[in-house]
Amino acid sequence: MKEKRGIIIAGAIIGILSVLLVYFGNPRNMGACVACFIRDTAGALGLHRAEVVQYIRPEIIGMILGAFLISLGSKEFKVKGGSSPFLRLILGFVVMVGALMFLGCPLRMVLRLAGGDLNALVGLLGFAAGIFLGIQFLNKGFSLKRNYTQTTIEGYALPLISVGLLALAIISPAFIILSQKGPGSQHAPIYIALAAGLIIGVAAQKTRLCMVGGIRDLIMFKDTYLISGFIAIFVFTLIGNLILGYFKLGFAEQSIAHADGLWNFLGMALAGWASVLLGGCPLRQLILAGEGNVDSAITIMGMVVGAAFAHNFKLAASAQGPTANGKIAVIIGFVILGLISYFNIEKTMNFKVKGGVSVD
Secondary structure, three states: OHHHHHHHHHHHHHHHHHHHHHHOOOOOOOOOOHHHHHHHHHHHOOOOOOOOOOOOOHHHHHHHHHHHHHHHHOOOOOOEEOOOHHHHHHHHHHHHHHHHHHOOOHHHHHHHHHOOEOHHHHHHHHHHHHHHHHHHHHHOOEOOOOOEEOOHHHHHHHHHHHHHHHHHHHHOOOOOOOOOOOHHHOOOOHHHHHHHHHHHHHHHHHHOOOHHHHHHHHHHHOOOHHHHHHHHHHHHHHHHHHHHOOOOOEOOOOOOOOOOHHHHHHHHHHHHHHHHHHOOOHHHHHHHHHOOEHHHHHHHHHHHHHHHHHHHOOOOOEOOEOOHHHHHHHHHHHHHHHHHHHHOEOOOOOOOOOOOOOOO
16 A cells, blocks of 8 residues: 555645636636547647637646756756657557547546546546557557667656647747637636646656556556556546535536547547557656656657647537537547557467557
């Protein structure tokens, strides 16, 4: 229990911060959502034209910079990359397609569940199913191959871009697009959102917090270390929502959610399968990128492209439900994952690899 204390405390902090971010202006059940915030930031930069989801989210910037600064200070910053970069970009794209079908990343899934949104329970079942499917390929020897030491500037690139985005968020020049209505117009003050992101980045870096890793390790090794962090997030977010009156139990009329159970399940199943192949959920990819992992930075770029593509071509779901284009995209996503999973099995491997790919 002693070794779990740190990750439980980290989960408690993230849960409390998520509720406070809603209190200070973020949309309900969206105190923190990596997929949603990447989508909003892509929109603010003009990469898509969905008017209701365009805002540079300081939380994302803070998570990257928090992980970057704490890894530098603890001498854990290591610049590595070169592990199937283009496939990782594609997998990042697929993760975003699945997440935007569900309307949230794994972190938001937990936050939605703690707010009483039972659609998130359906999403959780799908997410676990997708991870279970991915594990079957890990056990057969799936691998995206090893990574290699890279030049220092490779590792500094994404943190420097994050600083540039922060400057744009503060200065807000005319070419930055900001939503005047909808979720993009609902946000906590910049300094509060940035501070919360920095804290989340530090906490997640020190504890290796990862929803995909938690469910994967629970299934493969009966290890509850990582999943205990997300249980703590759920518990403390639930308490905060009950105190502040944000809790609303049910399927209907939930904040930025739809009640189509089949596509909530399939969207998160797609995101779960792709994430387990990548070795971590969207939050974990941000943290790894902050630590100097160039492969994770490329995955994030894939998510940015996926977010832009999803809204430009009407793949993303909305409160009214999934689109026809989105359903087709999810099905194609499963086919893509099947091909990537099958053709990256190392035939000579005859032992079980924990996680299949590099997580740390």
